[in-house]
Amino acid sequence: MARSETQTTAQTKAQTPISGGTAQPDNSDLPNLALATLSRLPKTVRVPSYDRQSLSAGIIHIGLGNFHRAHQAWYLHRLMDQGTAHDWAILGAGVRPSDAVSRAKLLDQDCLTTLIELDPSGQSAEVTGAMIGYIPVEHDNATLISEMSDPRIRIVALTVTEGGYYQTGTGAFDIDHPDMRYDIAHPDQPRTAFGAMVAALRARRATGAGPFTCQSCDNLQGNGDILRQTVVGFARCVDDELADWIDTNCTFPNSMVDCIVPATGPAELALVRSFGIADTVPVTHENFRQWVIEDKFCAGRPAWEAVGATLTDDVHSFEAMKIRLLNGGHQVLANAGEVLSVETIAECxxxxxxxxxxxxxxxxxxxxxxxxxxxxxxxxxxxxxERRFANPQIRDTTRRVAFDGSSRHTGFILPVIRDALRVNASV
Known part of the structure; x- marks a missing residue:
């Protein structure tokens, strides 16, 4: 683990030199971020070296939040910068009505994202371009199902939050959730990401397009196993033979993901403009990334290990340490900070x-x-x-971290309490 962390951090520093944002006396006329304006950005801003016209989609990612764009999409972007993985570009997707707002903003800037690294020794900006489109957000997910049915799509990935996998309090598949009941009754017009995935896999089975890898990128221990439970569990409710086919042919790699990525607000929007970039959806992040992935991909994958990811059969050990200490520690800090009105994790x-x-x-x-x-x-x-949490450049709010604690505590805090009770240790 130490080697992986050191390599990833060192690589980021080597490839993204620290250089503070250039002060702009009047940046009200900055050009909007777009492919056509990349050449007009300040030379201190790193931009894609690859031709976006040469990219083709291989991944659909559902849930285009800040974390995905600072993490999985960044790894793919850096591979593309090396001249590889050009057939693994990302199509973004969302299944909530609110995703339409994000979609419009990203399409307005050709799905480019500015990443701003916040390090105590300085700040740097980089524009990433691994995402080449955003699927329309529809109540029946018809276009999403059609795109996932295309054989060129070999991975369907998700960041839908820890509480988004339809689990009961005991961790079983929640067949009685209203969303699941609706999708079971309307399997051709599902509302959820999982209903849409099963509909697409049914179409791929019928046409011979074959399976795709289902990849969770959420902070859940055994996230691939949980995703399998949800997808196969839902399929079992509508078609037993299809469920067996998915369970046998699709893969659901477990993974551990790590990077502190604050929400974007007025301060972040002002910061990106200080670099000479007019980006309406920039992302800030710490100078640290880690991605540990189980190497189980039924239809191929990008060579993420070439840009610092760790491919291993021992994901569980990595994720247990990270989820219990980092994510659990985040909850301890944020809940106390909320009570005492301390605004950020660094201030905590x-x-x-x-x-x-x-x-x-x-x-x-x-x-x-x-x-x-x-x-x-x-x-x-x-x-x-402790060093990462104390980084004063990261304005990660206690509200963001504490939000949805009923879902986060279940995976981050309660397992430790159960282990302690089993051996009569202090809680």
Whole structure:
């Protein structure tokens, strides 16, 4: 784990030199970010070296939030910069009415995204272009199903939040959820991403297009296993033979994803303009990324390991350490910060009492129930995330981290409590 983290961070520093945003005395007339305006951006801004016209889609990603654009899409963008993976471009998708707003903004700028790295030693900006289109957001997901049915699509990936997989309180597939009941009754006009995936897989089975890999990029331990449970569980409710075909032929790789990516607000919109870029949906992120992936792809994959991702059969150890200490620690900080009206995670770390609470919980109540991974021990990992959480450049709000705690605590906090109770340890 230590090697993977060091390589990823070092690579980011080497390829994205730190250079603060250029002050603009009057940037009200900045050109909108678009393919046609890339050449007019300041030379300090890294832009794609590849020809976007040469790209073709191989991945559909459902849930085009900030995290996806700073993480999975960045890895693919960097591969394309190396002259590879040009047939793995991303088509964005969304299944919620609110996704239509994001779609319009991204299409207005040719699906380009400005990533701003926030490091204590400086800031840098990079425009990424791995996404080449955004599927229309429709109540019956007809276009999404059609696009996923195309044999050129070999991976369907998702970031739909920890609570978006239709699980009961015991972790089983929630067949009685109203969304699932609707999709079961209307399998050709589903409302959910999972209903749409099953409809597309039914079409691919009928035409001989074959399966695609179903890839969760959410912060869930065993995220691939949970995605399999939802997709196969839903399919089982509408067509037993199709469910068996999906279970046998599709793959659902587990993965661990890590990068602190704040929400975008007025400060971030002003920051991107300070770099000389008029981007309506920029993304800020820390100078750290990690992606550990189980190498189970039924229809091929990009060579993500060439740009710092770790392909391994031991994802569980990585994700257990990260989810329990980093994501669980985030919840400890954010909930205390909300109560005390401390606005950001970095400010929580600077608050003596909140930091002390985090340190005690992490070191005495979580670390005993986390195994070392490769050369990284749990206490060493706590030191690493303390430095990351304390980064004053990252304005990650306690509200963002604490939001939807009923879903996050289930995966991040409760497993540690259960382990402690089993051995009569302190909680």
């Amino acid at each position: 770390m600077a608050h003596r009492a909140i930091h002390a609470l985090f340190s005690k919980v992490a070191r005495t109540e979580v670390c005993p129930h986390v195994a070392s991974v490769h050369s990284m021990t749990p206490p060493e990992y706590v030191e690493l995330i």
